[in-house]
Amino acid sequence: MDKKLETIVQALQENFSTTFEEFRGEVHVFVKAENIVDALTLLRDKYDFELLSAMTATDYWPQLSPRFHVIYQLTSLAKNLSVQLRVPLNGDQPKIPTATRVYEIANWRERELLDMFGIEPEGHPDPRRILMPDGTEGHPLRRDYPLGYEEPQFTFNYEEIDLQKPYAKE
Amino acid sequence: MGVEQKLGDMGVLTTTLENFVNWSRTNAMWPMLFGLACCAIEMMAAQASHFDMSRFGMELMRASPRQSDLMIVAGRVSRKMGPVLRRLYDQMPEPKWVIAMGDCASCGGVFNNYAIVQGVDEIVPVDVYVAGCPPRPEALIHGVVTLYEKVKGEKFKDLAKS
Numbered sequence: 001m002d003k004k005l006e007t008i009v010q011a012l013q014e015n016f017s018t019t020f021e022e023f024r025g026e027v028h029v030f031v032k033a034e035n036i037v038d039a040l041t042l043l044r045d046k047y048d049f050e051l052l053s054a055m056t057a058t059d060y061w062p063q064l065s066p067r068f069h070v071i072y073q074l075t076s077l078a079k080n081l082s083v084q085l086r087v088p089l090n091g092d093q094p095k096i097p098t099a100t101r102v103y104e105i106a107n108w109r110e111r112e113l114l115d116m117f118g119i120e121p122e123g124h125p126d127p128r129r130i131l132m133p134d135g136t137e138g139h140p141l142r143r144d145y146p147l148g149y150e151e152p153q154f155t156f157n158y159e160e161i162d163l164q165k166p167y168a169k170e
Numbered sequence: 171m172g173v174e175q176k177l178g179d180m181g182v183l184t185t186t187l188e189n190f191v192n193w194s195r196t197n198a199m200w201p202m203l204f205g206l207a208c209c210a211i212e213m214m215a216a217q218a219s220h221f222d223m224s225r226f227g228m229e230l231m232r233a234s235p236r237q238s239d240l241m242i243v244a245g246r247v248s249r250k251m252g253p254v255l256r257r258l259y260d261q262m263p264e265p266k267w268v269i270a271m272g273d274c275a276s277c278g279g280v281f282n283n284y285a286i287v288q289g290v291d292e293i294v295p296v297d298v299y300v301a302g303c304p305p306r307p308e309a310l311i312h313g314v315v316t317l318y319e320k321v322k323g324e325k326f327k328d329l330a331k332s
Contacts, residue, residue: 132284133250140284150288153277168256168293 001027005081008047012039028084033096036087040072040102049074049083052099055109057117061143065090068119072099089119098124116141188326195239195265196227196318202238202258203231207245209272209304216307223311226318235261240317241294242310246274247287259294267321269313270296273303 001009001022009029012018016035021028031039043049054073061067066088075082087096096113098121099106110121111130118139121127129136138145153161205213217223217231232238235258247255259268270290273279276299278288290296297320300313 131250133253136249145284147283150278150282152282165289166292168291168295170295 001025002081004079005083008043008081008083011042011047015039015042026082026084028086030086030088033087033089036070036072036085037097037099037102039085040074040099043074043083043085044102047076047081048078049076049081051075051077052103052105052109053082055099055106055113057113057119057141059117059141059143064092067091068094068117070096070113070119093118093120095120095122097122100124115139118142188324189322192322192324196321198227199239199267199314199318200230200232200237201228201240201242202235202262203233204241204258205244206247206251207272207274209244209275212304212307213242213244213271213310216310221307221311223307223314226311226314228314235259236263238262239266240314241266241268242271243268243275243290243294243296244271246279246281247290247293248285249287252287252293255290256293267297267317268294269298269300269310269317271300271310271313272305273301276301279303 005027009018009020009027012029012031013020016031016039018032018035018039019030021030040052051074052072053075054071056071056073058069058071059067060069068089070087070089072085072087073082074085089096096110096119098110100110100121100123107124107126108130110119110124111126111128113119114121114124114127115129115131116139128134132140151157151161153165205211215221217229223229235241239262241259241262243255259266268290270276274281274286275290276296278286280303282288287293298313298317300309302309305313
């Protein structure tokens, strides 16, 4: 691990009792959901992580605790450092405190997480779907979301599909 | 014994009204300037000098649905694009036709997933499906000529029903 990064990980450990793991030089710090806003604020203000370069999530279904990891990838352009914060979330209706007051860009990223994973950002100024049309059911990037929308039409099942296909009217 | 034999070489043709209307509807069919994905590149190629769709009276793409007769759905239609496509179709004046260009527009193609409409025939009524991923410009031109054949065969009595 980078020397500069070591002090940062230690500071997170002291303040928020986080754990971390390292994989091929990349550091993943596990933060509890209630501490994530404070941790992001600390990193931004004290350690020059001015950029939230990516924010995403992973679904570990059928495992339920934790089912999701919300992932914040932070970059410090001033110090040429990169660190990943991971917030494990349990259950099917996970909630995460919004990071929009720390990083503006989190606004759209959190809407994407709401849309694709159903992770609700608490205190978000505009919690709507961002990619899928309004009225979509379910969250497409969840592991338990059905894979294909429709059975492909071949010669052997042509008529069967033809009967149930919702053709448009004039 | 038709009129033309009595009138000599005055340049008069006799035909049925049905044939005349159908003939005038083909050969100058203006498609809408509307591309959604890689199929649009092939559509542009079909209109450029190498393939030259103006041989069939289609050198003009209209950027407005109000002025176009033909909608070429060139590419995959996402679920969010679906209502937009239907609105454009509704804005086109009658008579109007639709070509589903390529596999994605015809049946979803390789995108059998939550984001893509599985064939635009769920949104607008399609007259001709052009297969290919993407179809060659020749294939698109063939699709257009196939549509001409279809239009030339239209009967007034069928139009009255709809």
